Amino acid sequence: GAVVSQHPSRVICKSGTSVKIECRSLDFQATTMFWYRQFPKQSLMLMATSNEGSKATYEQGVEKDKFLINHASLTLSTLTVTSAHPEDSSFYICSAVRTDYGYTFGSGTRLTVV
Amino acid sequence: QQQVKQSPQSLIVQKGGISIINCAYENTAFDYFPWYQQFPGKGPALLIAIRPDVSEKKEGRFTISFNKSAKQFSLHIMDSQPGDSATYFCAASSTGFQKLVFGTGTRLLVSP
Numbered sequence A: 001g002a003v004v005s006q007h008p009s010r011v012i013c014k015s016g017t018s019v020k021i022e023c024r025s026l027d028f029q030a031t032t033m034f035w036y037r038q039f040p041k042q043s044l045m046l047m048a049t050s051n052e053g054s055k056a057t058y059e060q061g062v063e064k065d066k067f068l069i070n071h072a073s074l075t076l077s078t079l080t081v082t083s084a085h086p087e088d089s090s091f092y093i094c095s096a097v098r099t100d101y102g103y104t105f106g107s108g109t110r111l112t113v114v
Numbered sequence B: 001q002q003q004v005k006q007s008p009q010s011l012i013v014q015k016g017g018i019s020i021i022n023c024a025y026e027n028t029a030f031d032y033f034p035w036y037q038q039f040p041g042k043g044p045a046l047l048i049a050i051r052p053d054v055s056e057k058k059e060g061r062f063t064i065s066f067n068k069s070a071k072q073f074s075l076h077i078m079d080s081q082p083g084d085s086a087t088y089f090c091a092a093s094s095t096g097f098q099k100l101v102f103g104t105g106t107r108l109l110v111s112p
Helices: none
Strands: A004-007 A010-013 A019-025 A032-038 A045-051 A067-073 A076-081 A090-098 A102-105 A109-113 B004-007 B010-014 B019-025 B030-038 B045-050 B056-059 B062-067 B072-077 B086-094 B106-111
Touching: A004 A090, A010 A019, A019 A032, A019 A090, A019 A109, A032 A067, A032 A076, A045 A067, A076 A090, A102 B030, A102 B045, B004 B086, B010 B019, B019 B030, B019 B086, B019 B106, B030 B062, B045 B056, B045 B062, B045 B072, B072 B086
Parallel strands: A010 A109, B010 B106
Antiparallel strands: A004 A019, A019 A076, A032 A045, A032 A090, A067 A076, A090 A102, A090 A109, B004 B019, B019 B072, B030 B045, B030 B086, B056 B062, B062 B072, B086 B106
8 A cells, every 4th residue: 555656767858948847645535745856866855745626836946837736636746847057957756655554665766867 | 954964074984884874853743754765766665754752763774763852863874785875864843744844865885
């Protein structure tokens, strides 16, 4: 139980285009999901907290207009990287909370902007 | 206050040995302390977690030791195996599964 599916696992896009990453809780409902960014050999840095039916809460320094988060249902949150640039290339990871299990992480999305 | 400090940054252990990773925190509101294992290109996977009402928790070869007064907790991996070679992160969060604060990570290499 407590499985989180993240899609796609890898994506390459051209500079200036937008990319959408999906995070689904497969066997439970998640009121809250989290989005992280991880650079090589570094820790996970929280970007935003996604709450079902309301606006996401962004961490300091994260551009809201660049990283659009939508948590439209209790099982799906999406992160859209708008007007992507090479510096946005990173490993993006989502997480969902199941209160009897804790935090479960998706398998991550490797974004490469060329 | 939100930081979780983790050491060492890297660790090499011989097969069969004990791997020990340490973490320290400042925020006394933290009440959930998980450890995660991450392989390259994958998301973190929960290994074991502890709450401050117990001083030790053991699951298989993995043990968390927790010192509430010192605000420190550690992961012990007994009989370390080459398959344990990965990056390990400690983390902490407050009541209600609020945002998880991660340590800086430890790259463990278990030599055959």
